[in-house]
Amino acid sequence: MSSLLARAVRTGIRSPLSSRLHQPMAAIRFQSTEAKAAATATEEYDVVIVGGGIAGSALACALASNKASSTLKIALIEAFDLSNHIKWSPRPDQYSNRVSSLTPKSVSFLKKIGVWSELDSSRVAACEGMQVWDGVSGARITFDATDVDGVQSSFLHQVFSGNIPTPPGVNNSTNQENLDGSKEASPLAWMTENLHVQYGLQKQLVGHQARGVKLDVFEKTKVQGITTEQGESAQPQGDWPAVQLDNGKTLVTRLLVGADGVNSPVRSFAKIESLGWDYSQFGLVGTLQIDPSTSTAPGQGKGIAWQRFLPTGPIAMLPLNNGYASLVWSTTPKIAQDLKKLPARDFCALVNAAFSASPAELEYLYKNIGPNGEPLVDFLKEIEWRTSVHDQEASQTMIRGGSSSQGDAKPPRVVDVQENSRAPFPLRMRNSSSYVEDRVVLVGDAAHTVHPLAGQGLNQGLADVECLARVIETSLLSGSDIGNIHSLTPYSSERFLPNLAMLGTVDKLSKLYNTDFGPVVWARSLGLTAVDKMGPIKNEIMRFAMGLEEPSKRS
Amino acid sequence: MSARIFTRTNPSVLKQCLTRTGATPSLARSAVPCASLFTFRSPLEAPTGKLYEGHIPISPLQRTILAVGSAFTALANPLRGDMVAALGETTSGIFLNRIRDQMLQDPEGRRILRERPVITSETMQLDTLRQLPDGTFGREYVRFLDDQQVSPDTREPVHYVDSEELAYVMQRYRETHDFYHTLTGLPVTVDGEIALKWFEMAQTGLPMTMLSSFFGPLRLSSEERERLFNVYVPWALENGSTGKLLMNVRWEEWMEKPVEDVQRELGVRPCPEV
Numbered sequence: 001m002s003s004l005l006a007r008a009v010r011t012g013i014r015s016p017l018s019s020r021l022h023q024p025m026a027a028i029r030f031q032s033t034e035a036k037a038a039a040t041a042t043e044e045y046d047v048v049i050v051g052g053g054i055a056g057s058a059l060a061c062a063l064a065s066n067k068a069s070s071t072l073k074i075a076l077i078e079a080f081d082l083s084n085h086i087k088w089s090p091r092p093d094q095y096s097n098r099v100s101s102l103t104p105k106s107v108s109f110l111k112k113i114g115v116w117s118e119l120d121s122s123r124v125a126a127c128e129g130m131q132v133w134d135g136v137s138g139a140r141i142t143f144d145a146t147d148v149d150g151v152q153s154s155f156l157h158q159v160f161s162g163n164i165p166t167p168p169g170v171n172n173s174t175n176q177e178n179l180d181g182s183k184e185a186s187p188l189a190w191m192t193e194n195l196h197v198q199y200g201l202q203k204q205l206v207g208h209q210a211r212g213v214k215l216d217v218f219e220k221t222k223v224q225g226i227t228t229e230q231g232e233s234a235q236p237q238g239d240w241p242a243v244q245l246d247n248g249k250t251l252v253t254r255l256l257v258g259a260d261g262v263n264s265p266v267r268s269f270a271k272i273e274s275l276g277w278d279y280s281q282f283g284l285v286g287t288l289q290i291d292p293s294t295s296t297a298p299g300q301g302k303g304i305a306w307q308r309f310l311p312t313g314p315i316a317m318l319p320l321n322n323g324y325a326s327l328v329w330s331t332t333p334k335i336a337q338d339l340k341k342l343p344a345r346d347f348c349a350l351v352n353a354a355f356s357a358s359p360a361e362l363e364y365l366y367k368n369i370g371p372n373g374e375p376l377v378d379f380l381k382e383i384e385w386r387t388s389v390h391d392q393e394a395s396q397t398m399i400r401g402g403s404s405s406q407g408d409a410k411p412p413r414v415v416d417v418q419e420n421s422r423a424p425f426p427l428r429m430r431n432s433s434s435y436v437e438d439r440v441v442l443v444g445d446a447a448h449t450v451h452p453l454a455g456q457g458l459n460q461g462l463a464d465v466e467c468l469a470r471v472i473e474t475s476l477l478s479g480s481d482i483g484n485i486h487s488l489t490p491y492s493s494e495r496f497l498p499n500l501a502m503l504g505t506v507d508k509l510s511k512l513y514n515t516d517f518g519p520v521v522w523a524r525s526l527g528l529t530a531v532d533k534m535g536p537i538k539n540e541i542m543r544f545a546m547g548l549e550e551p552s553k554r555s
Numbered sequence: 556m557s558a559r560i561f562t563r564t565n566p567s568v569l570k571q572c573l574t575r576t577g578a579t580p581s582l583a584r585s586a587v588p589c590a591s592l593f594t595f596r597s598p599l600e601a602p603t604g605k606l607y608e609g610h611i612p613i614s615p616l617q618r619t620i621l622a623v624g625s626a627f628t629a630l631a632n633p634l635r636g637d638m639v640a641a642l643g644e645t646t647s648g649i650f651l652n653r654i655r656d657q658m659l660q661d662p663e664g665r666r667i668l669r670e671r672p673v674i675t676s677e678t679m680q681l682d683t684l685r686q687l688p689d690g691t692f693g694r695e696y697v698r699f700l701d702d703q704q705v706s707p708d709t710r711e712p713v714h715y716v717d718s719e720e721l722a723y724v725m726q727r728y729r730e731t732h733d734f735y736h737t738l739t740g741l742p743v744t745v746d747g748e749i750a751l752k753w754f755e756m757a758q759t760g761l762p763m764t765m766l767s768s769f770f771g772p773l774r775l776s777s778e779e780r781e782r783l784f785n786v787y788v789p790w791a792l793e794n795g796s797t798g799k800l801l802m803n804v805r806w807e808e809w810m811e812k813p814v815e816d817v818q819r820e821l822g823v824r825p826c827p828e829v
C-alpha cells in the first residue's frame with residue numbers, strides 16, 4: 001500500500017485528461033498494441049470495471065449517462081452471462097429468489113441513470129410498512145410510510161427536488177395527487193428482483209453503446225490476474241494496472257474499479273485488507289406464495305414487510321405483487337440446509353410457525369427434520385396444536401380486557417413455496433481497510449458486506465456508485481487524473497464512515513438479537529417498545545434505513 | 556413431623572401472610588383490606604376474567620405485595636404450603652415458561668401438555684395401586700400417601716398464574732411432587748423437603764425452590780444442617796442435573812414397574828442415608 005502511495009507521489013498527475021480526451025484513445029491503443037506486438041493483445045482504457053453485478057453495471061451506466069464521463073473509454077468485465085439479462089422475460093407467476101429492497105435514495109439514483117423507467121411496474125412492489133418484532137419477548141416496532149414526518153412534504157422535496165420515486169409506469173400525476181392531498185406517503189422501499197434491476201441496467205448499457213459510448217462489455221470473461229505495468233516507465237501508463245483476462249486479452253487502465261463482490265480479486269491485487277467475520281448463519285432465500293386474506297394487518301397486509309427476530313437469526317418476508325412474497329430466513333447453517341430439503345408443505349407450515357410460535361416450539365421442529373429433509377414428526381399436526389393453545393390463550397386474554405400483544409397484526413399465511421427457489425447464502429460482515437488506492441477503487445460488496453437483516457447491502461453499493469460517478473465527473477471537469485489517489489479520496493471520505501456506521505449498526509443488531517438470554521431480551525424489548533413510542537427517534541431510524549440521512553453527517 | 560408442603564387452601568392467604576410478617580409492618584398495614592384487592596377492580600386495573608377454574612387475576616402491584624409477603628411467611632415457616640405455593644406462583648412466570656419450553660422439547664413432555672392429565676385419587680385409582688406387589692412404584696407411592704395420611708386431592712390449586720398452559724404446568728408440578736418422594740426416598744421433613752428443593756432447582760431453576768433451598772437451612776439443627784450439605788445437597792445437584800427432567804415423566808404409566816427400574820430409567824439414584 002505504501003509503495004503504491006509512493007508511486008502516486010512520484011508520478012504525480014499525468015497529462016491533463018482533458019487533452020487526452022480530445023486525443024482519440026484509439027490512437028494510444030494502437031500505439032500500445034503496436035509496441036507490444038500481436039502476441040499479447042493489450043488494450044488501454046480509462047476505466048476498467050471488474051464485476052458486472054448490480055454495482056459494477058450501475059457504475060458503467062452512471063458513467064455512460066453522465067455527459068462529462070460519457071467520453072471515457074470503459075470496460076466492464078463479468079464472469080457470467082450478461083446478455084441473458086436482457087432476454088429476461090419472467091412468467092407473471094414466477095419470481096426469482098433474489099429480491100432486494102431498494103431505498104428511495106437508490107430508486108432516485110436508478111431514475112437518474114435511466115434504469116427505473118426500463119422496469120416493469122407489475123414486478124415492483126412498494127413497501128408501505130414494516131412490522132419488526134422480537135420472537136422471544138414479542139416486543140414490536142412498526143414503521144409505516146406516514147410515520148416519516150415531513151418526508152413527503154419537505155424532506156424529500158428538498159433532497160430530491162420533488163423527485164419522489166414512483167414505480168415505473170405510474171405516471172407522476174397520480175403521485176402528485178398523493179403529495180398534495182391524500183395521506184398516502186412515499187413507500188419506505190421498493191421490492192424487486194435483482195435480475196429485474198440487472199435487466200434494466202443491461203438494457204441501458206446496450207442503449208449507451210448504440211449511442212456511441214465507448215463501452216466494451218466482456219461477458220463470460222474472467223479476470224485471471226492483475227499486475228502493475230512495471231519496467232516500462234518510459235510509457236505514460238507505466239504503472240497502470242493491467243488486467244489479464246482469460247480470453248488472452250490484457251486491459252491496461254487508468255482507473256481500476258473493483259465491483260467484484262465479497263471475494264474481490266481487485267481488492268487482493270491492491271493489497272487492501274478486508275476485516276470482519278462470518279456469522280455462523282446462512283440466509284435462506286425463497287419465493288413464497290401467500291394468502292393475503294389471512295393477514296390481520298390493514299389492507300390485508302399489502303406492501304408490508306414482516307420481520308421477526310429469533311434467537312437463531314431474523315426471518316423476513318418481503319412483499320411482492322400478486323400474492324407472492326420473498327423470504328430471507330437467517331438461521332444456523334445446519335437448519336438452513338435442513339429447511340432447504342424439507343417438503344414444500346412442511347416448509348410452508350414451518351415458515352408460518354416461525355412468524356408465530358415460540359423459539360422452543362420451533363426448536364423442536366428443527367430437531368425433527370431427518371437427514372434427507374424428511375419430517376420426523378407430523379409438522380402440521382404439531383404446529384396446529386401449538387397454534388390452538390396460543391389462540392385459546394389469546395382469546396381468553398382478549399375477554400379479560402386485552403393485553404398489548406392483542407393488537408399485533410398477523411402476517412399472511414404462506415401457502416406454497418416456488419419450486420427450486422430455496423437457496424442458502426453464507427452471511428458475513430466485511431469492511432475493507434480502505435476503499436481507494438492509487439488507480440484502484442472498490443465499490444459495493446467488494447468494499448463492504450453486511451448482514452441482510454436491514455436489507456441495506458445493495459443500497460450501500462448503489463450509494464457508492466452514485467458517489468464515485470460524481471467524484472469522477474468532478475475530476476474530469478477540473479482536469480485532474482481520475483485514477484490518481486487524490487482524485488479518489490473524496491469518494492472514500494464520503495462513503496467510508498456511512499458504510500461503517502451501517503455495518504456496525506446492523507452487526508450490533510444481529511448480535512443483540514442472537515440470544516434468548518433473559519436480561520438482554522428484557523433490555524432490548526424495553527428499548528424497542530420505547531423507540532416504537534417515540535416518534536422523533538423512529539423518524540431518525542427510518543430516514544437512516546431509507547437512505548435519506550446518514551448518521552455520520554449528524555454528529 | 557408430618558406437615559406437608561403444598562397442602563391445603565387457605566382463603567385469606569394474602570391477608571395472613573402480610574399481617575404475620577412482622578418484618579413488613581407498614582406493608583402489612585397498608586394492605587390490611589387486601590382481600591378486597593381480589594374482589595374490587597382496583598385503580599391498579601386488576602384484570603377481571605378468569606382463565607381457568609381457581610384463577611385469581613391480579614395486577615402487577617398486587618403480585619409484588621403477594622410475592623414479598625409470601626416470601627417472608629415461607630421463610631419463617633417452610634412448611635406453610637400455601638405460602639410456599641403463593642410465592643412460587645407469583646414469582647415464577649419466566650421459570651414456568653422455561654419448564655414448559657423444556658417439556659416442549661420432549662415427546663413425553665409434549666404428550667403431557669397436549670393431554671393435560673390430572674392426578675387425583677380417582678384418576679390414580681389408589682385402591683388398585685394398593686393391590687400391586689410390594690416394591691412396585693405404585694405400591695410404594697400409595698404407601699407413602701397412607702403413611703403421610705394425605706391424598707392427591709388435598710393439593711393447593713393454582714391461583715395466580717396468568718396463562719392457562721402455564722397454570723397447568725404449575726399444577727402438574729405440584730401434583731407430581733409426591734412421586735419425587737417415592738423416587739428419591741426422601742422423607743417429608745424439613746431437611747428432606749429442602750433436599751428435594753435443591754434437586755428441583757438443579758432440574759428446573761424455579762425461584763421459589765431456590766429461595767427455600769438457600770434460607771431453609773437457617774431453621775435446622777447443626778446436625779441436620781451437616782447432613783444436608785454433606786450428603787443431600789451433593790446428591791441433589793448431581794442427580795438433579797443428570798437425571799431425566801421429571802416434568803417429562805408420565806408417572807401414571809410407571810406404576811407397575813419396580814422402583815429400582817424407575818430409578819434406573821430416569822437416571823436418579825436413591826438419596827443415601829435416608
Ligand SMILES: Cc1cc2nc3c(=O)[nH]c(=O)nc-3n(C[C@H](O)[C@H](O)[C@H](O)COP(=O)(O)OP(=O)(O)OC[C@H]3O[C@@H](n4cnc5c(N)ncnc54)[C@H](O)[C@@H]3O)c2cc1C
Nearest residue numbers: 051053054055079101223260261283444445455457458459
Ligand atoms: C440473502 C441475502 C439477501 C439480501 N437482501 C438484500 C436486500 O434486501 N437489500 C439490499 O440492498 N441488499 C441485499 N443483499 C445484499 C446484496 O445482494 C448485495 O450487497 C449486492 O448484490 C452486491 O452487489 P455487487 O454488485 O457489489 O456484488 P456482486 O453481486 O457479488 O457482484 C460481483 C460480480 O463480480 C463478478 N466477479 C467476481 N470475480 C470475478 C472475476 N475474477 N472475473 C470476472 N468477474 C468476477 C461476479 O461474477 C459477480 O457478478 C442481500 C444479500 C443476501 C446474501
